[in-house]
Amino acid sequence: MSRQLTDADQALRQRIAFDAAIDQLTRPVLAQDQAIVPSLLDQLADAVQPGSEHTGKTATGSRPPAAMDALALAADIGVEMRQALAVLGEHVPPAPVDQVRAWAAHAERWQHEAPDYLTYATDRAGYWVHAIRTLLDPPRRYPLRGHACPSCWETTVSVWSDSNDEAPLRRTALTIDVQRAEATCGACEATWPLDQWQQLAALLLQQQQHDTLSVGV
Ligand SMILES: [Zn+2]
Incomplete structure (x- = not known):
């Protein structure tokens, strides 16, 4: 039998990609120097905080462009999570990282019953990982x-x-x-x-x- 990917194989592959993206979005990691690096969503939440540290109250009205991007991205994720959780009949927790966790907790069911949605969800989660990394990774x-x-x-x-x-x-x-x-x-x-x-x-x-x-x- 030729090695054709069955629908179940495809769904499993999507699931692995989805879980990998969710991991990066929601799980802190231990760096080589034993420092704990917050999850991407927590880093994004941090970047959105107005004037964390010393910028304080200085900015009158205008936010720096990077913070604007972070704000827009965080708002995007928030809107999508609130809608998705409402459809799933889930309570919407305040922290973005908990929203994404609550959403991702349904992945097992999507894998078996809604592979198209799993494909969509994997796309979204992968895009968020990429977007947050792009936003936070360039040399400071x-x-x-x-x-x-x-x-x-x-x-x-x-x-x-x-x-x-x-x-x-x-x-x-x-x-x-x-x-x-x-x-x-x-x-x-x-x-x-x-x-x-x-x-x-x-x-x-x-x-x-x-x-x-x-x-x-
Ligand atoms: Zn000087």
Whole structure:
């Protein structure tokens, strides 16, 4: 008999993919350094918290773009979970991670009785994993090379690396944190919310033009 996938095989494959996605969405993992990495949904919930840590009450009205994306994605998942749980006659728990767990608890039945829905659910869960990872994974800080800090005028800062304690490394002083939407100087620790970024960018441009004028020609 040729090895054709039966409907039951297909459903089982979907189920494995579905469970893998749900695991990433809902289960914290133990990292190599023994730190507990929260589940993707908890990380997303964290990213949505307005001004967790030091951005506090600063932002008047405007959220940074990354937080907007996180907010939109979290809202999307929330709407879909509330609808799905209502259809299933389930109580809707407040935490997104519990909503997804309550929804995923029906996977066994979908596998045997509603494979089309399982396919759909696997697509959604896989998309959420991908979307959250894309949102949270990019490097948090980008160096802003070749620019002096507009506050302290440092261009670099010394950093001791873990692997080599012979000499400190020189790193660029200014970095941009995309997720927090702020620029930081590693030398004087000044930070600028990206609301003020336009202003900072103008300063930097000025500085660049000044440098070009004085260095060039
Ligand atoms: Zn500085």
